[in-house]
Amino acid sequence: xxxVEQSPQNLTAQEGEFITINCSYSVGISALHWLQQHPGxxxxxLFMLSSGKKKHGRLIATINIQEKHSSLHITASHPxxxxxxxxxxxxxxxDKVIFGPGTSLSVIP
Amino acid sequence: ExxxxxxxxxxxxxxxxxxxxxxxxxxxxxxxxxxxxxxxxKVEFLVSFYNNEISEKSEIFDDQFSVERPDGSNFxxxxxxxxxxxxxxxxxxxxxxxxxxxxxxxxxxxx
Numbered sequence: 634x635x636x637v638e639q640s641p642q643n644l645t646a647q648e649g650e651f652i653t654i655n656c657s658y659s660v661g662i663s664a665l666h667w668l669q670q671h672p673g674x675x676x677x678x679l680f681m682l683s684s685g686k687k688k689h690g691r692l693i694a695t696i697n698i699q700e701k702h703s704s705l706h707i708t709a710s711h712p713x714x715x716x717x718x719x720x721x722x723x724x725x726x727x728d729k730v731i732f733g734p735g736t737s738l739s740v741i742p
Numbered sequence: 743e744x745x746x747x748x749x750x751x752x753x754x755x756x757x758x759x760x761x762x763x764x765x766x767x768x769x770x771x772x773x774x775x776x777x778x779x780x781x782x783x784k785v786e787f788l789v790s791f792y793n794n795e796i797s798e799k800s801e802i803f804d805d806q807f808s809v810e811r812p813d814g815s816n817f818x819x820x821x822x823x824x825x826x827x828x829x830x831x832x833x834x835x836x837x838x839x840x841x842x843x844x845x846x847x848x849x850x851x852x853x
Contacts, residue, residue, distance in 0.1 A: 666842055675804060676830050676844040677784075719785070727773045727837055732785040 636660050637733035639720050645739045652707040653735045656720030659701065663725050667694050667705050670717040671732065679705070679718075710740045744768040748834050748845035756853055758823050763848045765834030767815045771839040774817045776809065778802070778830040779847075785833065791817065824852045 637658045656665070667679040680687050680694040682703065687694050691710075696703040707714055707720050713737040717737050743746040755761050763836045767774055776788040789799045789809055796809065808820045821828055834845040 656781075664840065670843075673846075674779075674847040675848070676833060678842050678844065681841050705774075726840075727792070729787040729790050730777060730842065731787070732777075734784045 635734070636731050637720055637722055639736050641721050641736060643732065643737045643739075645741060648675075648711060648740055648742050650710050650740075652710050652738065652740075654705045654718050654720075654738070656703045656705070656733055657701055658720075658722050658731075658733075659705075660722065660724055660731075662698075662722040663666055663728070664723045664729055666702050666721045666723070667703075668719040668721060670719060672716065680728040686690050696726070707738075710738075712740045716741050731733075744843065746834055746836055746843050746845040748761075748832075748848050750848055752849045753847065754851045754853065755824055757826055761821045761824055761850060763819045763821075763832050763850070765816060765832075765836075765845055767817055767836040768838065768843055769815075769832070771836040771838040771843070774811075775835040775837075776819045777833045777835060780827075780830045780832065788819070788832075793823070805848075821850075824850075826852050828852050 641657045665682045669677045682696045691708045693706040717735040720733040720736045723730045749764045774791040777785050782822045787800050789803045790797045797835045806822045811817050831847045831849050836843050
């Protein structure tokens with residue numbers, strides 16, 4: 634069984650829609666990362682969470698440690714948000730991260 | 743904004759050849775990692791490096807792989823004798839006080 638799961642696997646949205654991507658994990662963690670992988674392959678860190686909620690621009694990330702669940706929300710989605718969004722967890726500080734399978738998002742104008 | 747730099751961006755090599763992938767980490771970061779992503783699959787951990795030595799390695803990281811920090815700045819991944827299945831995107835990552843920074847990746851194609 635994969636230690637990190639994401640849903641949905643693929644997501645198509647109309648521009649302006651509110652988007653939610655979910656991540657669940659089965660191990661104890663010290664941190665959870667949300668990452669964005671561009672079509673060209675590069676990976677960018679969006680958030681690192683150990684509790685609660687973080688917001689950056691139109692992106693919001695939440696985590697529920699007890700339920701082992703995190704969500705990434707995108708408000709007022711835009712075609713430039715089209716990318717693969719990856720959830721990854723670290724069991725301890727500075728440990729390797731374990732990647733989820735990613736959610737491929739396509740935002741249509 | 744600090745960044746991790748990887749070279750080459752793309753390398754094509756023949757099976758059995760040695761390949762060295764290079765990474766310039768962010769200057770005050772102490773933790774370094776190599777990950778790889780085979781086309782269409784999720785990103786997998788290869789090796790972590792701290793204080794000039796390997797701190798953890800995965801099952802993928804066999805005797806054909808090695809890492810070093812030869813000059814205190816570059817962080818290299820060497821594959822001694824490449825196989826077809828080594829074709830993948832290789833990412834270097836570094837970590838300072840918590841946030842992870844990834845390089846743009848080096849795409850390796852083994853023919």
